[in-house]
Amino acid sequence: MQKDKDTNIDTSNSLLAIKGLSKSFGDNLVLDNISLAFEKGKTTVIIGQSGCGKTVLIKHLIGLLRPSDGSVYFKGERIDDLSEHKLQKIRTNFGFLFQGGALFDSLSVYENIIFPIQQHHKIKNYEKLEEIVKTKLTMVGMDGYQGYNPAELSGGQKKRVALARAIALSPEIILYDEPTTGLDPIRSDVINELILKLQKTLNITSIVVTHDMKSAYKIADRIIMLHNGRVVVDGRPEEIKNHSYPVVQQFINGQISEKDLKTIQLSSIGEEVAKLQ
Amino acid sequence: MSDNRKRSMLEQFGGSVITGINHCGEFSRFHANAIITSLQAFFIPKTYPLIWTQMLAIGVRSVPVVCITGCFVGMVLAVQAYDQLAGLGLEEHLGVLINISVVKELGPVLTAVMLAGRVGGALTAELGTMNVTEQISAVRSMGTDPIRYLVSPRILACLLLTPFLIIYADFMGIIGGYVISVLHFGINNKAYWDFSASGIEMWDISIGIIKGFFFGAAIAGVSCYKGFNCKEGAAGVGQACTEAFVGSFIFILVIDFALAVVFKGIYASLWPIRSLL
Ligand SMILES: Nc1ncnc2c1ncn2[C@@H]1O[C@H](COP(=O)(O)OP(=O)(O)O)[C@@H](O)[C@H]1O
Ligand SMILES: [Mg+2]
Numbered sequence: 001m002q003k004d005k006d007t008n009i010d011t012s013n014s015l016l017a018i019k020g021l022s023k024s025f026g027d028n029l030v031l032d033n034i035s036l037a038f039e040k041g042k043t044t045v046i047i048g049q050s051g052c053g054k055t056v057l058i059k060h061l062i063g064l065l066r067p068s069d070g071s072v073y074f075k076g077e078r079i080d081d082l083s084e085h086k087l088q089k090i091r092t093n094f095g096f097l098f099q100g101g102a103l104f105d106s107l108s109v110y111e112n113i114i115f116p117i118q119q120h121h122k123i124k125n126y127e128k129l130e131e132i133v134k135t136k137l138t139m140v141g142m143d144g145y146q147g148y149n150p151a152e153l154s155g156g157q158k159k160r161v162a163l164a165r166a167i168a169l170s171p172e173i174i175l176y177d178e179p180t181t182g183l184d185p186i187r188s189d190v191i192n193e194l195i196l197k198l199q200k201t202l203n204i205t206s207i208v209v210t211h212d213m214k215s216a217y218k219i220a221d222r223i224i225m226l227h228n229g230r231v232v233v234d235g236r237p238e239e240i241k242n243h244s245y246p247v248v249q250q251f252i253n254g255q256i257s258e259k260d261l262k263t264i265q266l267s268s269i270g271e272e273v274a275k276l277q
Numbered sequence: 278m279s280d281n282r283k284r285s286m287l288e289q290f291g292g293s294v295i296t297g298i299n300h301c302g303e304f305s306r307f308h309a310n311a312i313i314t315s316l317q318a319f320f321i322p323k324t325y326p327l328i329w330t331q332m333l334a335i336g337v338r339s340v341p342v343v344c345i346t347g348c349f350v351g352m353v354l355a356v357q358a359y360d361q362l363a364g365l366g367l368e369e370h371l372g373v374l375i376n377i378s379v380v381k382e383l384g385p386v387l388t389a390v391m392l393a394g395r396v397g398g399a400l401t402a403e404l405g406t407m408n409v410t411e412q413i414s415a416v417r418s419m420g421t422d423p424i425r426y427l428v429s430p431r432i433l434a435c436l437l438l439t440p441f442l443i444i445y446a447d448f449m450g451i452i453g454g455y456v457i458s459v460l461h462f463g464i465n466n467k468a469y470w471d472f473s474a475s476g477i478e479m480w481d482i483s484i485g486i487i488k489g490f491f492f493g494a495a496i497a498g499v500s501c502y503k504g505f506n507c508k509e510g511a512a513g514v515g516q517a518c519t520e521a522f523v524g525s526f527i528f529i530l531v532i533d534f535a536l537a538v539v540f541k542g543i544y545a546s547l548w549p550i551r552s553l554l
Contacts, residue, residue: 064414084422091420102415104407116419119426169419 012076015040015205016061016173021070023056030056032229033070043199043206045216047251048226054209055099057226058175061207062094063087092120095166099177099209101158103150109161110146113137116168136164141190156183163191167198174198176208180215192218213252217241225251307505308498311428315436318429327430328437335396335431336438340445346391347446350383351375351453359462369468371458373476379450380477385485386533388446389492392439393525397500400431401521404504405514413505423505432497439493440486447485484540491536495528 011017014037023031030053038044046054059065060072063079072080079090103112113133114123123129137143140160150158159182166174176195180188192215198204210216216223216237223240225233225248233240233248240252250257256264284292318324354375362368404427407413416423458464503521507513 059414062418064417084417088420088422091418094418096415096418098411098415098418100411102411104412104415105410106403116421119419119421165419 009035009037011037011071011073011078014038014073015075016207017073018060019071019073021057021060021067021072023053023060023065023068030229031060034226034229034231035070036224036231036234038205038207040205041199041203042221043195043208043219044222044224045220046207046209046224046226047211047213047216049251050211052226053229054226055177058096058177058207058209061175062091062096064096092116092169093172095169095171095174097159097163097166097174097176097179099181101150101155101162103158103162103165105150107150108146109137109142109148109150109153112150112161113165113168116165120169132168133164136168137161139167139194140164141187156187159183160187160191163194170202171204173205173207176206176210178209178211180210180212188212188215189218191215195219213254303506304502307424307502311424311432311498311501312494314422314424315429315432318425319433324425324430324433327426328433331430331434332438334399335392335434336442339392339395339438339442342391342395343388343442343446344449346387347379347384347449348453350387350446351379351450351455352457354378354383354450355454355457355462359458368462368464370472370476371462371464372454372469372473375454375458376451376473377477377481379454380447380482380485382485382533384447384450385443385488385492386529388443389439389489389496389529390526392435392442392492393496393500393522393529396435397496397521397525398518400497400500401504401507401518402514404501405507405517408505408507409509409513428497428501428505431501432494435497436490436493439496440489443486443489447482480544484536488533488536491532492529495532496525499524499528 009017009019011019017035017037019035021031021034022029034057046057048054056065060067060080063072063082063084067080070080071078074090074093079087082090103109104115107115110133113136114129117123117129117132133146134143137145140163142157142160142164145153145157145161150161153161159179163176163179166176174195179191179195183191195206195208196219199206206219208216208219220237223233223235223237224231225240227247232245233243235243240248243249246257249255318328355371358371358374359368362371362374404413407427413423413427416426455469459466459469500521503517503524507517
């Protein structure tokens with residue numbers, strides 16, 4: 001039944017779609033025949049264990065990685081086989097927040113944020129540009145840090161500056177890779193509100209990778225869970241909450257499985273070290 | 278999986294040959310792309326500030342070390358060659374020997390080797406770190422070509438400045454040779470310069486300088502390639518730097534040999550109109 005649903009992806013009418021996507025690195029099959037379509041103006045949250053391929057999946061959406069098999073569509077046009085040069089134009093429709101921020105450490109916060117603007121527009125009015133930077137930084141609560149270097153910021157602050165850079169070009173689609181990881185609960189909620197606000201006021205489409213279930217329930221129109229390279233759940237937040245599949249319940253409740261628990265209890269860590277002496 | 282260990286020698290050898298050819302192909306593509314982009318960038322005023330910054334880092338800061346190299350080469354040649362020539366009563370010819378070695382071979386090659394260490398190492402480490410922290414992916418994600426933004430300015434700066442650094446090295450080599458020959462060994466000043474002038478043509482100096490363009494492009498190209506393909510972690514960056522230096526060094530020697538052959542051919546064909554040059 002799952003299979004049926006997969007092949008019925010409507011690539012021409014959805015904003016962004018993937019069809020039969022597989023990706024392997026050497027012998028390591030990370031994504032296994034995944035098909036999804038993302039609707040305009042909706043927020044989709046992707047959850048799943050660390051290392052299950054969430055980052056790999058969203059990198060395919062802007063062509064940072066090329067599929068081993070399958071295809072990716074943006075506004076009905078196939079993009080996974082485009083040349084790097086042609087992809088450049090398409091990527092300006094996207095904002096991408098990297099898991100580690102990926103701020104340019106040779107540039108100041110200000111220069112980081114104007115980078116995408118400078119690359120795609122001829123700037124004449126520098127006062128206006130400063131205003132734009134100020135607005136974007138205020139959105140993420142980082143106004144006043146314009147002159148700082150990334151090295152002088154904490155992990156959470158870097159993430160927020162990176163988010164300001166991702167929204168600098170006011171893109172249609174924003175891909176967030178763990179936007180709230182490493183932030184305190186209040187800052188996390190600020191980011192949640194920001195994502196909601198961008199959706200409501202500008203009708204922006206968001207795809208959010210996260211481990212933070214509280215944030216997921218708050219912002220998601222739809223939650224997708226990946227497990228072993230496949231989509232195991234795809235539905236509205238309420239559907240996920242009541243899902244019967246044990247892997248899902250363990251994940252959303254943050255519980256270790258019985259099997260893993262046993263292995264931890266069996267290995268007597270202290271004694272082994274004692275035996276060495 | 279245990280079959281892996283039993284792979285025959287032939288299989289392993291074949292495997293490494295294929296990987297090697299793949300690397301060559303990838304490198305050629307990277308380099309060709311980089312050269313084309315650099316040529317384009319040369320006519321786009323937007324990249325001038327980037328080239329300028331790199332010129333400062335690559336060129337200006339290398340002047341002292343290149344001067345020291347040149348000076349010592351000249352002095353060592355004088356010390357080593359004096360006894361041989363004095364034994365034959367030809368010590369007044371010392372100038373030709375030193376100066377032709379310096380301007381034709383040792384000046385350009387040793388300058389290039391110095392730069393491969395100083396500049397190549399720094400370029401690889403910088404770009405390698407940018408690669409492992411996903412800053413290069415970030416450039417791509419914002420619709421900018423990382424070759425144009427990161428590689429071209431470095432190649433252009435290196436290509437344009439290496440010939441000038443060779444001029445510095447040549448000059449200091451000549452001074453070094455003079456100091457030892459005339460001031461220390463007491464060779465007649467006029468004879469020293471007369472023999473030097475009669476033995477060295479503008480051609481000899483020019484080919485030394487022309488080599489600089491090729492050396493510069495090779496050093497920057499190899500270093501940027503290694504940086505772009507750097508493996509993760511601190512060890513990855515270190516390894517990339519080592520490989521970049523060894524790679525650049527071999528390239529310098531190969532280019533030096535190839536150019537020697539080519540220039541010899543050109544010189545022979547120009548021999549009849551030599552007096553006009
Ligand atoms: N560039 C790469 N080369 C090889 N393996 C990779 C690469 N990127 C990711 N992987 C592998 O893909 C798997 C999924 O990684 P990732 O998508 O980063 O996980 P996560 O769901 O935590 O974001 C991991 O097992 C990782 O080892
Ligand atoms: Mg990830």
